[in-house]
Amino acid sequence: MKTVNQKAWFLVLPVLVLVAFNALIPLMTVVNYSVQETFGNNLFFWHGVGWFEDILHSDRFHAALGRQLAFTATILIIEVPLGVAIALTMPRSGPWVSVCLVLMALPLLIPWNVVGSMWNIFTLPDIGLLGYTLNSMGIEYNMTQSPTAAWVTLIMMDVWHWTSLVVLLAYAGLISIPDAYYQAAKIDGASKWSVFRHIQLPKMKKVLTIAILLRFMDSFMIYTEPFVLTGGGPGNSTTLLSIDLVKVALGQFDLGPAAAMSLIYFVITLLVSWVFYTAMTKDDKS
């Protein structure tokens, strides 16, 4: 018979403590706030699911969620195909490989608030290179006045900052394909499109799943860059979920609604990621 040694629990204790302090306890604090009404002097009153109902019925939340979904969908639609396309044109071997990799990694190494400032300055109508050029060409371009300009800038910035991640992951998937596959395809008379469709894309599927998940989660929770770039404006036109959340939590110091909103936000992110991942890996298991 196999003896069960309960001492093993002591060995995982440090990890449990660590996870408890950096994840479970803060999360439970948020859960705690979300069902209470807060007043000064640390006065708390039970509020039940009231905050959740309020938020789910609030137009302000719907609008922010709508903007968030539009933003995430747009950058995914641009970044994933663009990333794959760039990865396909990168050399598979030779001295240029490291040059390409360094160039690609560069945007990823820049701190997020710096990226926001860079694009803010870049698009200023009076001194920014892009802003000045566009305006002097007769195209009216001013982020502080036009929501369209703000959105275009926001999306360009994210594409510039994060497409590299998709490129690097897709490239890693591509170079893991043995030469024999390309040779066999050549012998079988496969066209370039066939090679992409039947060899490269299937072999990239796993890394692309990861890339899309990462980009979904990151873009869905994006805060620093749009905050530095537009501060959510003009008006509320670029107020994404996290910016709205911070306005509620820190601007108005409404801990209850902010906590409830965080939880809804968290559940949406989790749910979408789970559904997507399950759908993408369904084939592998069967």
Add this chain to the structure above:
Amino acid sequence: MAKITLKNIRHSYLPNPQSEDDYALKEVDLSWDDGGAYALLGPSGCGKTTLLNIISGLLIPSEGELLFDDRNVTRMEPDERNIAQVFQFPVVYDTMSVEDNLAFPLRNRGVSESVVKQRVSEIAAMLELDDVMQQKAAGLSPDNKQKISLGRGLVRDDVNVVMFDEPLTVIDPHLKWKLRSKLKELHQKVQRTMIYVTHDQTEALTFADRVVVMQFGQILQVGTPQELFECPAHTFVGHFIGSPGMNIVPCRVQGGEVLLDGFKVAVANSPKAATSSNTEIGVRPEFVRLADQGLQVDVVNVMDIGRNKVVETRLGQHKISVLVPEGKAVPQGTVYLEFDSDNTRLYDNGWLVE
């Protein structure tokens, strides 16, 4: 469906080869008849895959010409040559079903769907893939994946040559034997030229009618399995083929006589033609006998290999193996050896003295 001729083919992976050593493939002159089963045999890095890739068109040789019948195909793309290749690691199109995998080369060439159907089912029956036709190719075992690779070559009825690049590397030992006899059977059925690259002598000798033995980018001998066994043209061939390999012992040639440690040995070829001082005697363990008198050696080891015993003896610092039938007593200590003179040959600088 073509005779394959390699004319003075040389290949170097360097842009500017300077010396002979820069060539991965040194001067190859060969021709292969239509419908034959050939093997390219040699150790890793001997240039056999390079040669194969030149034939398939994945590599363009630095020098020389490749002809299919009278057509010069040296610079043609692989898909224009009508060849098929089975790689070391199974290549299948993961997302396609087995059926679509087999149909892929035909559909790429715009063959009509009714012909595709007929050819695919024909080949599937031949390869015993009927039962898995609708399954995704990704989930199959390595031996079935290799069959798909082979099937993709065979569906095209205009294929000039089917090439195998160590196709059994990832196959389980008990299936290796099965797949090997399947290949042999297929060759007899389809009568296409097949070239089989391997470093495994058993695979080469059982599959091929004619075997090309290579080393260091050079062809050492072309012959039937029997010729390679009985009359190796180079000491490497003798050593590489056979288990255990041929005994190679340095000797001296003096006045038309071959002397091994002072003992006179009769050889089948003429010692007079030997010109260098680097001479060796080659004799297979099968053709050495324990005798009452002859060359004096010491027994150092006895290995039982089933029906026979290999008796390892030592002459100075050289080893001589003797094959002794089961049941015969094996003496210890000092023994005497006798060589079968018809099967004992003199080698000069590695090459058989003519």
